[in-house]
Amino acid sequence: MKIAFLVRDLCHMGGVVSATQALAGALAEKHQVEIVALRKVRDESYFPLDPRVSVRALSDLRPHSPVCDLDDPLIEKFPLIYPLNVDAKKPVVSRLAEVRLLQYLDTTDADVVVSSSPRITVMLAQSRGSYLKVAQEHSMPAIYPDDIKERLFPAYLSLDALTALTPEEVAALGEQVPAVRNRLAVMPNCVPTAPVRSRGANKLVISAGHLTENKNHALLVEAFAQVHAQAPDWTLRIYGHGAEKSRLKARIHELGLSNHVLLMGQVAPVAPEFAKGAIFVLPSMREAFGNVLVEAMAAGLPVVSTDADHGPRNILTDGEDGLIVPCDDAGTMAEAILRLVRDDGLRRTMAENAVRNAERFHETGSRERFEAVLELAFARKALPRRATARVDTQGNLHVEVGPLPLDAHGADLVLRKDGGKNLLEHRFALSADGQALVPWDTALPHGTWGAFLATPSGAEVPLGTDGYGCDTQDLLAVELPRPHGHALALLLPYRNENGRLHVRSALREVHAEVGAVRVDERTIELRADVWGTALGPGAVVEARHRRNKKRHLTFTVEKTGEGALRTVIDCRTLADEHTDAEGTDVIWDFFVRPDAGEPRVALAKLATDVLQPIDVFTFPRPVVTTVDETPAPTDTADGPSPRPSMLRLGLRKSRPAEAVTPPPPAPRRETELRPYFTSLNQFSVKTVRL
Template identity: 75%
Template sequence: MKIAFLVRDLCHMGGVVSATQNLAGALAQKHEVEIVALRKVRDESYFPLDPRVSVRVLSDMRPHSPVSDVDDPLSDKFPLVYPPNAGAKTPVVSRLAELRLLEYLATTDADVVVSSSPRNTIMLAQAPGDYLKVTQEHSMPSIYATDIKQRLFPAYLALDALTALTPEEVASIGRQVPAVRDRLAVMPNCVPAAPVRSKGTNKVVISAGHLTDNKNHALLVEAFAKVLAEAPEWTLRIYGAGAEKNKLRARINELGLANSILLMGQVAPVTPEFGKGSIFVLPSKREAFGNVLVEAMAAGLPVVSTDADHGPRNILTHGEDGLIVPRGDVDEMAKAILSLVRDDGLRAKMSESAVRNAERFHETASRERFEAILERAFARKALPRHATARVDARGNVHVGVGPLPAQAHGADLVLRRKAKEIEEHRFAFSPAGDAVVPWDAGVPHGTWDTVLATASGAEVPLSTDGYGCDTRDLLAVELPRTGDHSLALLLPHRHDDGRLRVRSALREAHAEVGPVQVDKEAIRVQADLWGATAGGGAVVEAVHRKDKERVLTFPLKRTGDGRVSAVIDCRTLVDQHTDEEDKEVVWDFWLRPADGAPRVALAKLATDVLAPIDVFTFPRPVITDTDAPPPSAAPSPSVVRRAVRKARRTLGAAPSAPATARRKTELRPYFTMLSQFAVKTVRL
């Protein structure tokens, strides 16, 4: 197959560039591979690239290049879609590169396009091509800037596979974007075997990385000072460049250790230098993976590393090929280094284990791991994902996806939702791609996502279009039901994101709101009571949304055939909106069938209308107080507390005039998002 890796450029030193080039080379053993770089600013990459991998450059920003794009008027314009770098005065990726990227994504003949950065992923997700779209997360999306996450996380939904470096990061992404859990996989970076192996005899400790606060070489300097107090013949070499260099140099000089702790500068490639050492140390505060750890292990160096999230603990085996110490602990790091400095036999034993354990990140293992991810993604992509849904006269929901491919025979329709725990219900698809959700399947009350899941574990969410849900016969379903649930009704619908969902309305007892009449005096509500009988002490109760202790009761009248009615006095609701409260007060309405009986929600659920709040609307009467507001009913303790806080905030303000102004209160009857009847009183 043809695999294309999408990168910003190959012109900087970093783990992402190294890992991408290494994996591309590993895959080139069996596949056609190209790297597509949005720009080029230097002649050569810092890392070796397999000659079988081709490189396509979309914008050449080298002034001396015979195909330079420097003079193109779009080369210094910011992109319109590609997310720019925050605070940049000139574009890192230009409008020119963006346009060429869009053209590439629309015309490429690649079977797979792999993004290695969040900005490229955002672009890839919008591409029209039918190729496999894959992203590799080399960092931690949870720490990305908010503006990137707001575009990146929705983009994940359009991808066929996502990889992260560690199981912990896979779990983290799954928590942040639950809809992509089924297409996440662990893919550690590819790190080739070392060209040079350490003999383990030089009294040299090696560290390498950008000299930044996160890499925390300052900790290593302090720890090695303690090592030198007991083993002065050893030397520490730190390879890299960065903003912390001067600060590190000053501290080394302050400690008088300029002859023993050497800042070696930036070396490319750095791995041959590892053969000169006998121990490697990684002092990072945070490390998504740590290519340098594997490179050191492959060179035969036992490793001392902080327990930085989450890479080191997924690479090292503590006590076998290295030692893991707590982050930020100078003493523990010094102790770990000393244990290897003092014990030649331990170093040799760990060196052998390090070389052996590094093999699982080398080319062959990485290629096979990535091929397996692509194989699962292709199988998933072949699954049908467009569905239709129909409700029959009994209320059963029939879902069709068309004939299933052979690998999908035995698949299930899964209804799934996530509350505290993931809950799901399964219904078998026939080979023809039909599944039935019986009305009496007992699917709990709520809204459920639909998923096609194969026996092998591959899954795809089901989508539908504006013609995909036939609910004509739902209006003919006879209610109430007989049995345990008087209300059992399934409503398939198309969500705003295009996904097929099913709302289950399931109630043992239910009060279905019927006609509602509203005027300035009263709100008259009729309802059908199912699964319960109105008896002595039956009332309608209005419960204050914020203060559940405040309850208003209104008489309930039986009108025959299970129908009941209640008259809600508007003035009562207005008077109960006390001056100490907010501008708006909401009362949720319940029916209590008898004295001491459980409440039953007054709601609009026996309908094909998904959101009654938008459809069933009522007049909004305004009640005007012509004189000073009448005394409120005795407020609850919570209202008193709010009044005290309000008085404290206004302490020292000028006394207010006597309350003689005309006060207006609007009453707004409506159905909530949960379809329950409520009334909001609003001070105008």
């Protein structure tokens, strides 16, 4: 199998580059592997690379290179598809690199193309190749800038597989982009075995990472000041560089620790430095994984780490190979370090456990884990993804996907309820020729359900359909109410805006189906059929205020047949209930109460093949005009004018008629009534002050 990894470049020190190179080397044991870099700015990577892995640079920015691209005019131009860095003065990835990546994606013979960067993922998702498209998230997409998420999350939908570093991050991604839950997998970073191992003899505490606020080395300096007070013969070495260096140095001097806390700068590779230490400390506030934790463990160091989301708790076992402390507590961190400083036996035991526990992140374990991700993705790719759905005259739903591959026999049609953390799902067996039956009396809970195909091995794909894929002509012939079970039980298949097959289940034990609605300037006449209960002498129609559920209006009901009713809603009543303090819009939702003391039943339109009645059933919008019969007083030459009746009583004959200021016309209020069906298909009326 040929596997290609896409990276921005291999020319900086960082966990993504290290992990990608390590995984590429691990896979090269059994596969043909190449790394495709968008640009090259230095001769060698900071990390060792297996010689079996080939490297291709799409743009060369080294002035001394015989294939330098600096004279190409496209090197200074911004890309058109690759997402830009905000406020960038010049492109980090040029239009030239972008064009060459597009050419590569169109012509590569790779079986699998893997993106290791969210910006590259946006481009990979648009490629037309038949290869497997995989994205690896090495960070936390939830914290990406909004402009990246707006393009990245839709791009996920075009991928065959998507990996994240921890189970927590997989769950978070599934919540943010529910449609990709079926192709998510946990894939920790690959961290190579350590070339050298600590003997634990040196009284050195080691830390490493970019000197940034998130890495929180300031907390470690404060903690080590407390350690030094009780163990003055121990030294702290911090490896890395970054914006916080000056602030850290100033604090070290202020604490008088210049000889005991050393800023070692950037060292590559840093793993051999770990072997000089006896304890490793990770003080991060947030850590998606934490390659340095595994590197330190592999080098034989017990670890003290903050409980940063989400990496450390997925790497360390507290009390076995390290100690986990809160993210913002220097005192607790100092106590944990001192515990290891004082107990040589505990350090040795934890060091041995650390070496053993780090093995699962090394080359062999990582290769097997990634191969399993690819195997499942290939199985998904071979599955049929198009379906047709038909409703028969009984209301049963027939779904067909076509013949299944042999290894997919025993697969199920899965209907999964959209949204929420605890998704519900119902499974229906697919025959070998790809047909499934969803009986009308399955009692599929009310709501919208996505359709998926799932195999016994765990491969799963969402099912799509086309404009001819949903046959609902016989749904109009289904007799309602049902003779047994729920009075309303109706399955409506449809194609959503993304081309996916969904099913709306309308399921109600008691239901009030709205029929004809007639609207004129004075009244709204509404007819409905009530199923699943009888209309008693106390039956009424109620309108409930959307924002203030305690407010409701009652309208009388006329029985027009078995379970049938008619009610007339006075437009002026609704207009008068719209007070000035309520703003422009007020919404009233309508229910029927079948009898005194009975629960309300929403008046809705669900027994239909119309998915969204709000767009189809439209009604006139009468305008009610009201006049305030007691207008506010007006000013006269002698002061405020009394009310009209008082004015007549108080007139003096000597005052000239022209001196009397006539009262202003009474204020007129216009209120428009808008009857409609909501997105949940309930009948409502919105009153709008014009």
